[in-house]
Amino acid sequence: MAEPNRSSDTLLFLTDEQLRQGIEAMFFAYSSFTSDPDRILADMAYGRAHHRAIHFINRAPGTTVNNLLSILGVTKQSLNRVLRTLIEDGLVESHVGKADKRERHLYLTDKGRALEGVLSDAQRARMRAAYKYAGPDAVVGFRAVLEAMMDPEMRRAYGRLKETGK
Amino acid sequence: MAEPNRSSDTLLFLTDEQLRQGIEAMFFAYSSFTSDPDRILADMAYGRAHHRAIHFINRAPGTTVNNLLSILGVTKQSLNRVLRTLIEDGLVESHVGKADKRERHLYLTDKGRALEGVLSDAQRARMRAAYKYAGPDAVVGFRAVLEAMMDPEMRRAYGRLKETGK
DNA sequence: CTTGGAATGTCAACAAGGCTGACATAAGCT
DNA sequence: AGCTTATGTCAGCCTTGTTGACATTCCAAG
Numbered sequence: 001m002a003e004p005n006r007s008s009d010t011l012l013f014l015t016d017e018q019l020r021q022g023i024e025a026m027f028f029a030y031s032s033f034t035s036d037p038d039r040i041l042a043d044m045a046y047g048r049a050h051h052r053a054i055h056f057i058n059r060a061p062g063t064t065v066n067n068l069l070s071i072l073g074v075t076k077q078s079l080n081r082v083l084r085t086l087i088e089d090g091l092v093e094s095h096v097g098k099a100d101k102r103e104r105h106l107y108l109t110d111k112g113r114a115l116e117g118v119l120s121d122a123q124r125a126r127m128r129a130a131y132k133y134a135g136p137d138a139v140v141g142f143r144a145v146l147e148a149m150m151d152p153e154m155r156r157a158y159g160r161l162k163e164t165g166k
Numbered sequence: 167m168a169e170p171n172r173s174s175d176t177l178l179f180l181t182d183e184q185l186r187q188g189i190e191a192m193f194f195a196y197s198s199f200t201s202d203p204d205r206i207l208a209d210m211a212y213g214r215a216h217h218r219a220i221h222f223i224n225r226a227p228g229t230t231v232n233n234l235l236s237i238l239g240v241t242k243q244s245l246n247r248v249l250r251t252l253i254e255d256g257l258v259e260s261h262v263g264k265a266d267k268r269e270r271h272l273y274l275t276d277k278g279r280a281l282e283g284v285l286s287d288a289q290r291a292r293m294r295a296a297y298k299y300a301g302p303d304a305v306v307g308f309r310a311v312l313e314a315m316m317d318p319e320m321r322r323a324y325g326r327l328k329e330t331g332k
Numbered sequence: 333c334t335t336g337g338a339a340t341g342t343c344a345a346c347a348a349g350g351c352t353g354a355c356a357t358a359a360g361c362t
Numbered sequence: 363a364g365c366t367t368a369t370g371t372c373a374g375c376c377t378t379g380t381t382g383a384c385a386t387t388c389c390a391a392g
Contacts, residue, residue: 013297013302013305014294014297014298016290017331018297018305019290019293019294019297020225020286020290020331021309021327021328021331022293022297022305022308022309023286023289023290023293024225024324024327025308025309025312025313025324026195026196026199026312027218028312028316028320028321028323028324029192029312029313029315029316029320030192030196031239031316031317031320032315032316032317032320033189033192033315035317047347047348047349048348048349049348049349049350052193059186059190064368064369065368065369065370066367066368066369073197074349074350074351075350075351075352076368076369076370077350077351077352077370077371077372078349078350078351080369080370080371081348081349082349084370084371097368100359100360100367100368101358101359101360102357102358102359102360102367102368102369103359103368103369104368104369104370120186120189123189124182124185124186124189126315127185127188127189127315128180128185129314130311130314130315131179131180131184131185131188131311131314132180133314134307134310134311134314135310136179137303137307138306138307138308138310138311139179139184139188139307139311140304140307141300141303141304141305141306141307141308141310141311142188142191142304142307142308142310142311142312143187143188143191144300144301144304144307144308145296145297145300145304145305145307145308146191146192146194146195146308147191147195148295148296148297148299148300149195149198149199149292149293149296150194150195150197150198151197151198151201154194154195154197154198155194157194158190158191158194161187161190162187165183165186165187211376211377212377213376213377213378214377214378215377215378215379216377230340231340231341232339232340232341240378240379240380241379241380241381242340242341242342243341243342243343243344243379243380243381243382244378244379244380246341246342246343247377247378248377248378250342266339266340266387266388267386267387267388268339268340268341268386268387268388269339269340269341269387270340270341
């Protein structure tokens, strides 16, 4: 830790081997990261796609279908299939927009919020343990690298959500 | 943002909002992270699963199917389909084990190594840019949190690969 | 030595969740 | 009135995950 000297740093942390380890760390960490919600959802008729929809509807209640599409980066047909089952099952409500009646605004029902809670509790528990173990300074670095890795469009979406969370 | 004082740090970096931002950062970053290879592979008849197989065969030439299975965390049937097409297309060679003839040892052909190079160049370029932008200290934190996030089994696999790379 | 179980790999069939294309409807905008 | 936007739907395809059934090979117990 502490501060290794600056000159050797700038040479060594960008080697192909370092980069490859970062790539592999992303792969393994992401597998673990998604495994808890996946396990919970496996029993129900839902999958990761449902989780993502539920997460972002909870995060930005009243969001439109179009907005959700741009966040998730999938096609409307793909999202629609997921949304339809969530609405049928009473986890999500879709309300026609007041100002613009073409839009549908999406909200979680109590039932939807309950599932969201279970899923995000599991995911946060893992994240909390990792944060705690690695420490505050590491967390700052973690977030900085992830943000730098995002495509500009994704970074904007991410930034807007950060604002939302106050 | 400068340095908030130490005592408040240990309290504040584990709030639900902080954790949620970490979760969302993982989602957005991983989307971007996989987008370059995905784009390259879209034209060929391959997908992300092929990329993963190629990556790890390149990383540990001569690895067995079973070993690859435990790294990738999928079923042997799933891996086998991917492997079959890669072998048919002459990107991967499969040799029956000498000691144990049940095993197949996997190697990239020149053609396979060529594709691996293109894919990992693209992925490394993104990682390099992110590392460079965030700086060496951030990279240390990034890797620490990712490693802490992994399931123990994944962490072991990751650790073994790190050794391999010397 | 034989035989039964374990390890390894293959084939077939199915499901989730991406994708594209075509099209319908309603509502807003010029 | 006519173009554009937002949404939803149907149909069909692809990748990549799953299980089940089965063949081959190895090894160890009897």
